[in-house]
Amino acid sequence: MTTSSSAFSPASGAPAASALPAPHPRRWLILVLAWAAFTMTSLDRSVWGPAAPSVGQALGVALASLGVFATCYYIGYVVSNFLGGLASDWVGPRVVLTASMVLAGAGMVFFGSVESFALGLVAQALVGFFAGADYSAGAKSISSWFTGRERTFAVGLFTTATSLGTVVANLVVPTMIAEHGWRLSYHLFGAISIVLGLVIAVLHRSRPPQAEGAELATPTAPRTPHLGRVLRSRDLIVLGIAGFFSLWGTYGFITWSNTLMIEGKGIDPVHAGGIVALFAITAVVMKPVIGLVAGRVPFHRKYLAAGILVLFALMLLAFGALGSLPAFYIAAPVLGFAAYCYSPIQNALILDYAGAGDSGSAAGTLNAVWQLGSVVVPTVVGAVFASTGSVYSAFVTLAIGPLLAALLMLPLSGRFRSAAPEDEATATAPAAGPAAG
Structure with missing residues (x-):
């Protein structure tokens, strides 16, 4: 993976401001x-x-x-x-x-x-x-x-x-x-x-537009x-696996939370729906906030995502041990934050690692891999719950996903591609300073 020396900020793992074009309104x-x-x-x-x-x-x-x-x-x-x-x-x-x-x-x-x-x-x-x-x-x-x-x-x-x-x-x-x-x-x-x-x-x-006053146009x-470049990127491959395990926790909870609360904890269905709604509303509010914060941290954003994923795993374990209705309502927004707010960081890293020219292929390919987590986990959690009859065992199964995802975020490098595909042959200089990996 290559990048020009002016396109990378080693401290934060984000493109350097000096290399960025003027934004269009x-x-x-x-x-x-x-x-x-x-x-x-x-x-x-x-x-x-x-x-x-x-x-x-x-x-x-x-x-x-x-x-x-x-x-x-x-x-x-x-x-x-x-x-x-x-x-x-x-x-x-x-x-x-x-x-x-x-x-x-x-x-x-x-x-x-x-x-x-x-x-x-x-x-x-x-x-x-x-x-x-x-x-x-x-x-x-x-x-x-x-x-x-x-x-x-x-x-x-x-x-x-x-x-x-x-x-x-x-x-x-x-x-x-x-x-x-x-x-x-x-x-x-x-x-x-x-x-x-x-x-x-x-x-x-x-x-x-490519120049001031130029007409807006599609290609x-x-x-x-250039799918080959996506598949040859170690960072994108690792990020794809990390996203799989991240969604393991998120969509596994969304699929099973109502049933586990109703059947396993005796929560009224109306309250169970309210808890899940509060869980999701928190994410709507906090995703833009975490996106704003992630662009300004003085360290690589992978560490912020990994920390949120660890919190997610811990909150799943805590949620599975709760027994009172007020406790579920109190825990829901914290769990909602942790279950969703790693997502803006992972999605932004796809665009950084792929570069503008290959961003569509990279986003589509990795999201397809990520979504497999949401396809597989409902069956696995259902089998665990059916065989053990234990709500806590189901939540332990869910928590394994984000914990593995957090560990997988750590080896990501700090080398991003910013050049268009047709220009990348000349963008072979290593990043200035040590990579933030």
């Missing part, structure tokens, strides 16, 4: 559009939780079989994370974001109209396949429009989308289903996704994605 509109798309697909995904029982009744699907819908969604989601990253580097994020929103929205509307189990599975797979592309396209947009400390802050804002989608879905969808049925929620959010996709097509630009010719 349109960057905040680009961030809002990317964030809105990511929020919308996160909301579309989160509708399933409160809607699942009603869907099962309408389509004649047994409760034990409803998980197949989620499996189909995540298979499509993982695949499109990878392909969407390559497409973002090839044709630009505006095209990918537009297609992701319009086609995922159409899939939502389709699912809201199905009358059979088989068509429902197809519709969920289609929604997941198209929805998964927007993360890498948003990351590519941020990499192209933001630099330095601002980039970490922008990533923090961008990643609030996953938490916000969970909060909105759990606050709005149950009432909507009670009053109008589950199909309306899919039709409504699908239609909003399509409209947002059309707005993105008009307002988004894949890159800032004029396709460029071949």
